[in-house]
Amino acid sequence: MNNLIVLGAQWGDEGKGKVVDLFSERFDIVARYQGGHNAGHTVFIGPKKFVLKLIPSGILRPGVKAVIGNGVVVDLAALIDEMTALSNAGVDVTHQLAVSNRAHVIFPFHRIVEKMSEGRPDRIAIGTTSRGIGPCYEDKIGRRGIRIADLYEPAAFQALYETLAEDKQLLAQTFGIQESIDYSKIRDEYHTYAERIRPLVCDTSKLLNDAMRAGKRVLFEGAQGTMLDIDHGTYPFVTSSSATAGGACTGAGVPPTAIAGVVGVSKAYITRVGSGPFPTEDKGEAGERLRRAGNEFGAVTGRPRRCGWFDAPLLRYTAAINGFDSLVVTKLDVLDGLDEVPVCVGYKCNGRTLDEMPATLGVLESLEPVYEKLPGWSGSTRGLRNEADLPPRARDYLRFLTEATGVEIGCVSTGPERDETILIPGSRLDRLLIPA
Ligand code: GDP
Numbered sequence: 001m002n003n004l005i006v007l008g009a010q011w012g013d014e015g016k017g018k019v020v021d022l023f024s025e026r027f028d029i030v031a032r033y034q035g036g037h038n039a040g041h042t043v044f045i046g047p048k049k050f051v052l053k054l055i056p057s058g059i060l061r062p063g064v065k066a067v068i069g070n071g072v073v074v075d076l077a078a079l080i081d082e083m084t085a086l087s088n089a090g091v092d093v094t095h096q097l098a099v100s101n102r103a104h105v106i107f108p109f110h111r112i113v114e115k116m117s118e119g120r121p122d123r124i125a126i127g128t129t130s131r132g133i134g135p136c137y138e139d140k141i142g143r144r145g146i147r148i149a150d151l152y153e154p155a156a157f158q159a160l161y162e163t164l165a166e167d168k169q170l171l172a173q174t175f176g177i178q179e180s181i182d183y184s185k186i187r188d189e190y191h192t193y194a195e196r197i198r199p200l201v202c203d204t205s206k207l208l209n210d211a212m213r214a215g216k217r218v219l220f221e222g223a224q225g226t227m228l229d230i231d232h233g234t235y236p237f238v239t240s241s242s243a244t245a246g247g248a249c250t251g252a253g254v255p256p257t258a259i260a261g262v263v264g265v266s267k268a269y270i271t272r273v274g275s276g277p278f279p280t281e282d283k284g285e286a287g288e289r290l291r292r293a294g295n296e297f298g299a300v301t302g303r304p305r306r307c308g309w310f311d312a313p314l315l316r317y318t319a320a321i322n323g324f325d326s327l328v329v330t331k332l333d334v335l336d337g338l339d340e341v342p343v344c345v346g347y348k349c350n351g352r353t354l355d356e357m358p359a360t361l362g363v364l365e366s367l368e369p370v371y372e373k374l375p376g377w378s379g380s381t382r383g384l385r386n387e388a389d390l391p392p393r394a395r396d397y398l399r400f401l402t403e404a405t406g407v408e409i410g411c412v413s414t415g416p417e418r419d420e421t422i423l424i425p426g427s428r429l430d431r432l433l434i435p436a
Pocket residue numbers: 008012013014015016017018039040041042043044294299330331332333334413414415416
């Protein structure tokens with residue numbers, strides 16, 4: 001069965017796109033289970049660069065089916081834009097893509113609601129991607145959302161849409177928002193979009209379960225990282241969905257028993273976009289160096305990413321929640337040339353050692369990371385493909401990460417391209433990737 005979940009072990013942008021693209025060669029289907037076009041997964045194939053937002057990275061492999069699951073929130077305009085760009089690049093979108101009929105729809109007014117809540121003077125802005133993700137999930141959980149299937153039932157859609165539009169108008173009035181929204185125009189546009197994607201829409205849970213029963217392999221691609229999960233992340237500075245491994249089952253409609261393994265993707269250091277606590281952030285020159293060397297600018301919004309050092313307690317926490325079988329460590333090459341590399345091995349708060357991830361912002365913000373400084377390495381790791389070619393101190397660094405996190409490293413990424421990768425032979429990950 002060998003169906004795997006690949007997801008972010010930190011605050012996102014760990015390199016999931018590259019890893020999923022690489023692994024997807026060995027799978028029949030790649031499925032997304034949460035998030036929306038807030039994700040930005042970068043894939044380089046030779047000279048071509050793709051940034052996938054809503055559509056699973058697996059679509060870049062001819063013949064691989066890409067599934068947008070029920071747990072994803074879909075902005076139809078963004079979906080059609082992305083489909084068009086991929087078609088223009090020669091991808092067979094019509095035959096490869098399937099979209100869940102149960103996925104919720106993001107409308108333009110969701111972005112306005114978000115602007116309103118981000119702009120409130122009495123609240124700290126989350127620093128969202130401004131894509132309307134949170135307000136769409138609010139409507140979903142509030143049981144007033146509109147799903148893709150509803151778009152094809154005109155009378156029911158009309159009633160749902162009118163109620164939702166009225167809600168948003170009332171909200172805008174209450175908060176004195178001046179934006180004028182043409183609700184009828186949006187409704188008509190969405191009818192056109194719905195017709196455009198009609199051939200791709202189906203019960204994707206059935207599609208996935210039937211395929212798995214027929215012996216096909218599925219790779220579940222997490223958007224975002226575990227620390228942005230609505231339950232387990234640094235709440236409220238999180239996204240509004242279940243980004244953890246558990247979310248794959250509800251967000252794709254597959255049973256936990258269908259999953260053979262969970263693979264975490266982590267940078268060799270750490271980054272975060274948007275506001276919120278970040279214990280190992282380096283706001284000085286060293287952080288700036290990481291940003292430059294790692295080209296750490298948001299793939300969706302272009303915002304500079306906040307940069308810091310590998311946080312082992314955080315990784316132990318995300319490993320426990322997701323049950324990582326193996327880790328992929330990306331961007332090792334970005335650390336090339338450093339004299340020493342700090343790694344956070346524990347947290348202190350008011351001089352007391354903590355052995356769990358604090359739940360409140362107050363404590364998270366006052367954490368004092370305890371660092372161990374590892375010697376840097378000379379020579380370049382960029383583009384290496386064999387573990388044996390790594391400088392000995394780079395190997396020591398990776399060994400240290402394994403010991404500090406308790407998770408085996410099965411793969412190391414040494415550059416953005418597909419072949420700039422070291423897959424450790426005989427590792428648990430190597431075995432999980434072999435078709436059963
Ligand atoms: P994702 O959201 O997790 O898919 O990650 P992003 O695509 O937002 O950010 C990761 C960035 O790092 C992308 O620009 C990748 O092309 C790049 N990248 C991935 N792996 C490596 C690596 O091993 N080394 C370097 N230098 N860049 C990498």
